[in-house]
Amino acid sequence: MKTLNLTLDSSSNSGSKLYLKIAQAIRHSIEESHVTAGEKLPSARTLAAQLDVNRHTIMAAYNELVAQGWVETQQRLGYRVAENLPIYSSKNTNKSLPLSKSTCTDKHQWRLIKENHKEVSEPASRSPFNFAGGNPDIDLFPFKEFKSFMNEALNRPAIEDLNYGDQNGFKPFIKEVSTYLRRVRSITDKEIVVVNGTQEALYIISQVLIKTGDKVAVESLGYQPAWSAFESAGAQLISVNQTDDGIDVEHFKTLIEQNNIRLLYLTPLHQYPTTTTLSMSKRKVIYQLAQQHNIAIIEDDYDHEFHYNSQPLAPMAANDPSGLVIYLSSFSKIMFPGVRLGIIAVDKSLSTHLVNYRTLINHKVNVLLQDAVARWMKDGGFERHLRKSTRLYKKRRQYMIDQLNEFSDEGLHVEFSIPAGGMALWVNIGKNAKKVEQQVKQNGIFLLAEHAFHLNKSNDQDKYIRLGFAGQSEEKMREGLLLLKPFLNKSE
Ligand SMILES: Cc1ncc(COP(=O)(O)O)c(C=O)c1O
Incomplete structure (x- = not known):
């Protein structure tokens, strides 16, 4: 079985000793980062089987690399790539080895035919207060x-x-x-x-x-x-x-x-x-x-x-x-x-x-x-889990409704219909929904405003935000909503 891909030099210097050729191939693997600093190298026995040579030949190759500072050895722990690799000298490059990744400057230019232009955004779950509309509570x-x-x-x-x-x-x-x-x-x-x-x-x-x-x-x-x-x-x-x-x-x-x-x-x-x-x-x-x-x-x-x-x-x-x-x-x-x-x-x-x-x-x-x-x-078990999460999400929906109703009683512009189901409320905050989305991000709050969902962006009234209630505990929800509160508009 192959444990490290080695390319033995078969052309120039063909007169050089086998153990030196093997040492050179291992060094090339290190230089090309196929194995990296501190990583374990295959045992002499394994590599000998892979290359069909005598184990002592591999040991001689490793000893050569130890002497050069590329490999370290510790009793019973075998061989490792040295933590501090010797400065690479281009003079030592063997030109017959394949084109080197580390020295190649002329990278291939891909001819892309199809692309998805949608940017991959930071997942909502990384935000401390995650009001993404569709996130379940995975802790459940x-x-x-x-x-x-x-x-x-x-x-x-x-x-x-x-x-x-x-x-x-x-x-x-x-x-x-x-x-x-x-x-x-x-x-x-x-x-x-x-x-x-x-x-x-x-x-x-x-x-x-x-x-x-x-x-x-x-x-x-x-x-x-x-x-x-x-x-x-x-x-x-x-x-x-x-x-x-x-x-x-x-x-x-x-x-x-x-x-x-x-x-x-x-x-x-x-x-x-x-x-x-x-x-x-x-x-x-x-x-x-x-x-x-x-x-x-x-x-x-x-x-x-x-x-x-x-x-x-x-x-x-x-x-x-x-x-x-x-x-x-x-x-x-x-x-x-x-x-x-x-x-x-x-x-x-x-x-x-x-x-x-x-x-x-x-x-x-x-x-x-x-x-x-x-x-x-x-x-x-599946239906038991469904019953449990539905009960809890219903409670969380009510909790969010109560919090938002309090905001409304305090004179903030917060309007919504109670959804019969789902995992989010669609809340009319009057104006500047996109600005609020951006501002609260600084406080670790993830939510999306209306603009994110319009096919035709010119239809954006900039009034609605979507607030998910399922994915986080009531305590988290409360903390997040209190941080959101100062950014909400007053009723006019
Ligand atoms: C409208 C809609 N459809 C489907 C999905 C689920 O997609 P998927 O099964 O690829 O995770 C989501 C998840 O957010 C969704 O909001």
Whole structure:
């Protein structure tokens, strides 16, 4: 087995002794930072086996490097790269070795064809007061309990399932998810495709269904990562106005008359970011329009479980006789974003194409994780965790409402509707929302103002901020809100 890649000089100086050639190759690896100061080097025995030479030859090479100051040796601890490397002398460079990284100045210029121009920003979770609208409280997750299902998955692995195949997902996980979706969300007659989170689903769907110039209708205030996925496939985004109960269907009708819309992306249950729910009557109209004009609907149901008043409306996918709804659900809020688990529930006529396309980027799912989650779901742990977090988030929602009502009583401009569910409040602070977002950053507060969610930035009224209530404790929330308070505007 190879433990250190060595390039032995086979051309010039071919008369030099083998141990010197090996020493030179090891030194080259050090110079090129393949092994760095203080790092352990392979034992003489291992390297001898790798190069098929006598162990004493390797020891002679190491001793040579010790003498030169490149390598250090300690009894029984073997050989290490010296902490203080000798000054590199260019005179000693052996020109027959490959082009040196350390001396090369002419770097390759990449010809970039596709880029995502969205900047990768500092994660909200690094802020001491994190009011990001969609962050769950990961401290609530029952890691100990989940570990036992991970252990089970490892103790009794489904050996044949660990090999290639079953590209929709791990079958027992699909079974658990299907049962859950049928029982809790009334979704039947759909095929399940397991994905590494909703974003992957959005990308795959975009690549399969959108061609350059296709029109995709989206909510005028919405989820930018979804828009980027559509645009990466060449989509032209069309903004649909919003009202207090979801998109403006009359506006949608007009847009359909003016444009050949191929796809509609919606967050119907808790609109992202305004938190409103798309009414039943509007859902029916949207469905009929979509059917009439052959428009597929992506329903992103990203936080279905967190609903606090009565039982939430069933997803649009639950009443979809012509199979035009592509339903997306994520485990990022139910568990944590790092789990990278989500599902697409879709008509079989599309699922096969999605799975086939997905094999281009990944031709096997994470069986171990899906096995553990399936066992956790079967045991009831998943729903226990959901019940616990929903209860707590409801309490936190109330806590934030009370705090903001106090601010309002004290004469500050704070207006909001109480959302039936979700993880955030959409708060009207009157003016200067973007300025407030920037100012409070200095105090370690992360929140986003309205501008961040507009498709058409000229629609920004600069009035709203989104305040997540789920991701931090009441104490933290209170501390953060008190720091935010001095930046809020007075009622006029
Ligand atoms: C609207 C919306 N959809 C989906 C997701 C989840 O995405 P993912 O599953 O890729 O983590 C989020 C997370 O913030 C979201 O806000």
